[in-house]
Amino acid sequence: MSAKILRSSFSFASLLLLTLLFWSCSSTKTVPEGDALFAGFKIKVNDEKDSSKRSSALATELSGTVRPKPNASIFGLRPKLWIYNAFYTEKEKGLGNWIQNKLGEPPVLLSEVDTNTVSDVMSSRLHNRGYFVNQVSSNTSIKKKKATINWTANIGEPYRIRKIAYTLDDSLPIHKAIQQTQAESLLKPDDPYDLSTMTQERVRIDAVLKNKGYFYFSPDLLIFSVDTTAGDRKADVLVRIKSAAPPRTLQAYKIDDVFIHADYFLNDSISTNDTLNIRGYRYIPSEDYVKAKHLLRGVFLYPDSLYTRQNQLLTVSRLMGLPAYKFVNLEYQPDTTTNDRLDAFLYLTPALKKSLRMEAQMVNKTNGFAGPGLLASFRNRNAFKGSELLTVDFTGTFESLVGGRGSDRENPETGEENLNSNLTSYELGVQTNLIIPRIVSPFRMRNLRTEFVPKTRINVGFNFLNRVNFFQMNSYNASYGYNWRPKQTITHEITPINLQYVQLVRTQPAFEEILANNRLLQRSFEEQFIIGSMYRFTYSNQAIKERKHQFYNDVSLDVSGNMVNALQSLTGADSPEEEAPRTLFGQAYSQYSRIQNDFRYYMKVGASSQIATRLLTGVGFSYGNSSTMPYVKQFSIGGPNSIRAFRPRSIGPGTYDVPDSLLFSFFDQTGDIKLEANVEYRFPIFGFVKGALFVDAGNIWLLRETVNPTTGEVDRPGGVFNTSTFMNQLAVGTGVGVRVDIEFFVIRLDFGIPVRVPYLPPGERNVIKDFNFGFTGDTGMTLNIAIGYPF
Template structure:
């Protein structure tokens, strides 16, 4: 079947689906009624100088209830499912599909246009259009109804004078008057009820931080006078006359009780109270010691009650791994009428847990196999809410298809066993909910718990036909968030040691012919530091524009090199006669490099389920001094389910490099010193928990220096800025995602558009594209990526 015929059949299928959907959409609509197929809202603002028509149309559109059945390109898939599986039975498979995956037709009889007209008029009134008109016009054709709403507005009423009429009899009046210069209401702006409500909330929030615990926004009243003429409004703010006296008084904190082992229906017994730094700690220190709780408290005896300090305390204590729930309550002191007693209730989390996860991994390079991870957690290891984690992992992979190729053969040799690999690892980490250092550090006034992490791990990798590798790692670092959008991660001590074990003759022959690969696999220490700064607004809800930017700096060997230089040690010099070898520590050479990477993302949210997501990654690693190449584990790679999805993982580059057939399935993934990647993805709803996506990915990796084979011929080219765009790999595709809020399964089908390793002028992959996952030699096929979570 030719490509043109496939496209023709696909187009006919879409057209047929559209026709069938249109014919069946009114199948279950009762006689005398119609399907509510759509609506529009038009605001005539020709006489309105504020020209808020588009914003008003959006606001009024949101008042229409019910909404028509969801549609995509004119199709209503959920309605089609309902009609196709319609049954009067209340059980069975058809009933389940009809009710769970389908959606009944939204009928015209369910739309109360008169009530909606009134709601729209009220919304316009709240925006300062005290005299407005709203009309609706219904059109019915072939049992489908559409409604057109038309609203006409004139010049809005505007604020002329704004006054806070408050006496000076109580301190609260003075406090409110001080807030008027920062009022949300401005003279000359259109009358807006929502702004008045927001102004009351602003004043309430400010008073809450000044001790007015019992105050509420409803105790403030706005009065509007529209009789002043010239479409002006005079607004007056005052306190309610019947506001209760406790709400008009500022309070201070008296006694603070901390129940650090609270369970429901506990009775508070002061006989078990432990006094610590002015706090009443209940019942004892058998679970978490008081000295580790107090740094998270921002309410103190004799301090003025503050809602800000209240939220800060709850958030900080909730971040402790030893606790599941934290609640902070207040009661008026029985002896002091201007004092509040604070009660902090902390419910412990399950202290220890054991979890096992089984995985089955299938890769596009014909490698597949099972994996298992066993995790043990202790959320309160040393009575300070320390998190102790121990992970044991095991994975096995075997080549289930393709060929095993030896490096010296002119033609591939079939091997029924194929390549095999297994990996065993143990990783332990200890996280302290505080900054642990040899010197005193100030307590961060932040809602987020700072952490100190210590990690130690070992990994054994056995590429059965090639080599065995032992990897050790250890680190000591800090994580802290001064505010919601910024995170700092500093790892002053980062140690890694990689040591090759048993090596086969095949592997050694490959290293002999590839000096660059041999250098990457050299036994060496990585001794350095890592810093990462992250700015993210993804946690801020209901934002149209969201940003994420993570910048990381990874350096190794500089401090050690400087110390050895001061001690008179010679620098590495391969050009000297005789060559000066690399400096060592504990008899092994160490890496010296600087690695910088930046990950920038921008999200444009059209709705809660519709989004345009973009990403740009740029990174560079530069070896120097004691190293000729970047360590293999620190080099960049590209391709795969979270990268350029039209190419398998680590299969692109560096530059125009085309991996020889003799290495195509030998585990030696393609890596480089420079990385550039860009992604654009449009995500949209289909129906229910099904989401769709179309995407475009581009990028590549490059080397800073050219590499040569043992015979002196060029193996891999180096980066040239002038060739940047000509050497980009480009892929597109579409995806289906099953998004169940807390869990996302992703299926992305990648289609290569441009390959960097083809001859110049012949890199457009669609010229040789073939539907399917196993293209013939010289052709390009599709890549199916199955993953958990979104790619970015």
């Protein structure tokens, strides 16, 4: 990038910044005379006389009652208001009007805020929290046409519950069922009176009754009477059922018949006489679509059993998880012969069974290769009449290495452009994946009572890779595993059989020279027969959207060769040596253990902002039949989902400075240990456009140091992990990002700025002072274009 272009870019950025500052100071431009911009508010709760000390929580709750809200702001600026003012027009059509009203936001005026009404709502909220005696007042201050409203709530000691009594008729079973739940009641003596807790208690009691057969009961049939005449701010709570409750709501029901229409479409005429009786269920009309023995594993409604909502929800969730079905509907009807019985009707609407999809892609890999691709995918959602999902994917890509460290360098020996700068890759592959919605095992296993469908996965694939000027490679893979979720937050995934075989079929002199100069790298490419097992455990509460603090932790264990090596040892095979490893089917196999942990923490900040953090650690160790980890199992770092100030695979191991001649191959920049940490602040800008500020740090290291047998020199100097120096070897980057987030699809642009470069000499690693606005060199920016969030 020329100096002239840099100066122009800097001038434009400066002009844009000045414009933003100018318009931020002009946020009252469209405010009418005699009015003011509602710039903000504060809420203070005086709780000196309140022993519960809930002022912080109360202030947060009262803040939610303020209407209307002030214009959205970030760092004191109001971007949507700025857009409205900048493009303000009285025309009803045109581009300016569209930008003003679609992307902008009109000023929220003081005249729109009814402080008396808001104060009354706040007082009512305090009353619901047990502060029957409270006072809410407000005052408004205006400066330069900007108004700030301060609300003050004066409260005393809240009314507290003295005792809870159940005024029920013991002659009815439902009253006994309610009394039996009293030990788990949300209402506790000496707790402050709280209307929301009483509402939750009604829902809790209803949930208990629903699981005891009371199908027609509802929470609004429960009444809480509160008596405050006891004095000393004490309240007695009386729980009872409405006297006008219909008789059927007070009766427990059993399930009589269960009718299952396994191939239902809207407007189908159903005859309950035309059924198959299978294990007590009425199957309609036949097993031509999904066989009953497979479907019934997801049905937890049992004929002649007590109705429970738990079994109802479990059944619907499990059946909705079957690929063969698009809709699941469950209805109940009173039995025509017995007044305490219900007939259950399951209507299952099939999804489109077979589909073929063609998709043009833009491939962007973590190793820095990008280019056009084509995907053809065949899908059968009911392959063997058991709702098995069979997927066959055919892929083809043409990729070139884009960008990277040293992109502006020439070969130091010849002065010519590096051969690797034109590195391209061709790839063809086919993957066949079969997901069976049940556990298929040689051992008999009980049906798991979980709302998530347990799955058996079978995968077989082949891939051909042609890395121009380097090598051609055939890759074969096969696996057999299980996936199950005992509850919403926990997932187990075990793969007892995991096979991979990577075969170099043709190598070029340039690649052979690289291998000849690096014995460790040569070994990692030779030992590519992987036969082992994998286990993965994931915890995540991100699906619980209302949580302020969300956690995600994924730990995976990958082992290979241990069982084969143990069997060969038992049969008296020769001990493995570096030059003569043990073989399986004539091919050396890898023996290693690899563990990785991905921990993430998300904290909501305000209504729409979030702080996201990640700590990623991993270590792999080869032993026995292997002197090094397979290349495909080694760690790398850098890129759009890692340290974004550095290109993929351009860091490490340790302080190793890759030779200029290998800058574009990245073969050497892998390791046995990985440590990475990320912090990102995510915030809205306007509409579906969001922004981010981030800091990334990390590196990879080797567990062993290797020496080139020809030269006697260390292969990758500075690459071995050392507990006393590793913190000083971390690569650090920062930057800003823009994301177009339309919920189901996210396009991300991140501009990474290097702060610390570990492969530079010790006194020159802090490079932020030398930062330039270009995209070349060790101190330039890195543009990352990706799909989805980095973590």
